[in-house]
Amino acid sequence: MRRFWLISLMLATAILPACAQDRLNVVASFSILGDFVRNVGGDRVSVAELVGPDGDAHVYAPTPADAKKIADAKLVVVNGFGLEGWLPRLVQSAGGKAVIVTATSGIAPLRLGSDADPHAWQSVINAKLYVANIRDALVAAEPADAEAFRANAGAYLTKLDTLDREVREAVAQIPDARRKVISTHRAFGYFAAAYGVEFIAPLGVSTESEASARDIAGIITQVKTAKIPAVFLENISDPRLIRQIAAETGAKVGGTLYSDSLTPEKGAAPTYIDMVRHNIKALASALAN
Ligand code: ZN
Numbered sequence: 245m246r247r248f249w250l251i252s253l254m255l256a257t258a259i260l261p262a263c264a265q266d267r268l269n270v271v272a273s274f275s276i277l278g279d280f281v282r283n284v285g286g287d288r289v290s291v292a293e294l295v296g297p298d299g300d301a302h303v304y305a306p307t308p309a310d311a312k313k314i315a316d317a318k319l320v321v322v323n324g325f326g327l328e329g330w331l332p333r334l335v336q337s338a339g340g341k342a343v344i345v346t347a348t349s350g351i352a353p354l355r356l357g358s359d360a361d362p363h364a365w366q367s368v369i370n371a372k373l374y375v376a377n378i379r380d381a382l383v384a385a386e387p388a389d390a391e392a393f394r395a396n397a398g399a400y401l402t403k404l405d406t407l408d409r410e411v412r413e414a415v416a417q418i419p420d421a422r423r424k425v426i427s428t429h430r431a432f433g434y435f436a437a438a439y440g441v442e443f444i445a446p447l448g449v450s451t452e453s454e455a456s457a458r459d460i461a462g463i464i465t466q467v468k469t470a471k472i473p474a475v476f477l478e479n480i481s482d483p484r485l486i487r488q489i490a491a492e493t494g495a496k497v498g499g500t501l502y503s504d505s506l507t508p509e510k511g512a513a514p515t516y517i518d519m520v521r522h523n524i525k526a527l528a529s530a531l532a533n
Contacts, residue, residue, distance in 0.1 A: 268386045271317040273328045274301040275506040276365055277347055277374070279516045281321055283400040284378050288389045292317070294334075297508045301327055306334040314338035318385050321378060324348045327362035345381040347374040354433045363431045363503065367438035368408040368520060372401055407520055414524040415439045418531045425527065426467060426489070427476040431503035441527060444472065460485060467493040474498040474530035498530030 267290040272278035274295040281291045292313040295301045301323070314320055315338045322328050324346040335344065351370050353360035364370040379397035383390040415423065424442035432443040444466060467475070467489060474496040475486050490497045501523050502513040513519035 268319070268382065268389070269317045270382075271313050271320045271342065273320070273322045273331060274299065274504070276504075276516055276519075277321050277323060277378075279506060280347070280371070280375050280378050280400075281382075284375060284393055284397045285382055286392060286396045288386065288392055289382065294331075295505065297506050297511070297514070299505050301504060304328075304330055306330055310334060311338040314342055315340040317342040319343050319345050319381055321345045321347055321381070323362055323365070325353050325360040325362040325364060343381070343385065345377065347377050349373075349377050354437060356430060356433065361430075361433045364434050365516070366432055366503065367434040368404055368411060369438055370434060371516065372404050372408075375401055375404065403517060407517055411439055411520065411524050414528045415441060417528060421471075422473050422531045424470065424472050425474045425476055425498065425530070426463060426472055426495075427486075427501055427503075429503055432501070435523075441531075444470075460488060463489055464492050467495050474527075476501045476526070476530070496530050499526045501526060 267288060268285065269292070270281050270285065270289050271292050271294065272281050273293075275293055275297050278291050278293040281289060285291065294306065294310050294313065295304045311334060314335055317340065320331075320335065320342045322331055322344060325348050335342070348362075348364050348370075351364050351373050353364065355361060365374060375397055379393050382393045386393075418441070423440060424444065426444040430443070432441075435441065436443050444463075466472070472493075472495055475490050475493075476498045486497065489495065500512070502519045506515065506519060507513045512522045
């Protein structure tokens, strides 16, 4: 009899962490934050994303299903710096008692015109601060799992240190004069500041706006004058514009740089680390020699 109870107890303990109702419900506003939360939370959290893979967090229109996710959540992890302009109203209408966690807390924003540049995650150093903020929020929300959250975060932060070194080594291989590209979306300001590759963008931060013929002509002149070796497509902007610029300037089309969202599982950037590795590989091969 005693053995039966012991086995039952062991089974219950083994099964518990996997039970959905025992997990901490966390909402992440977009896919990159969702990946960070999964890495820190492991099997102790259940993560729902509002803007999923290949989505655009700048111009998202929330659905009733999103309000349900927020109503059920204990934490809502957001980027801040003005990225999720649609979120406050969603949180208000959803009700619930979720704590809002701003992942960029403690990061000094760069400016994009008169606004804060929201794309702080493009510097791996900043990504480490995101992860630390998420770890602290998870620990505060579920102190019983603090040890697991700290261990997971520690292991992930070590991977991010390695990633940061990889980026620096890849950039160091590119000749100084060739460390400049143009790309459709002004999303790499923090990457540029951290790693010394210049990004020149034909479009403003809003992914809604279309470039005018004058914008394109201006960029073509700029590419020619500044001898910019490569132009890049992104997964959220119109690629026809970039192809036109490449055709008229002879600059190399460097492929896709992922900026604001991960890809689905089978894509080139299903995790943050995959995304950064994909981007540095694309930059290094387009800018080499
Ligand atoms: Zn963006």
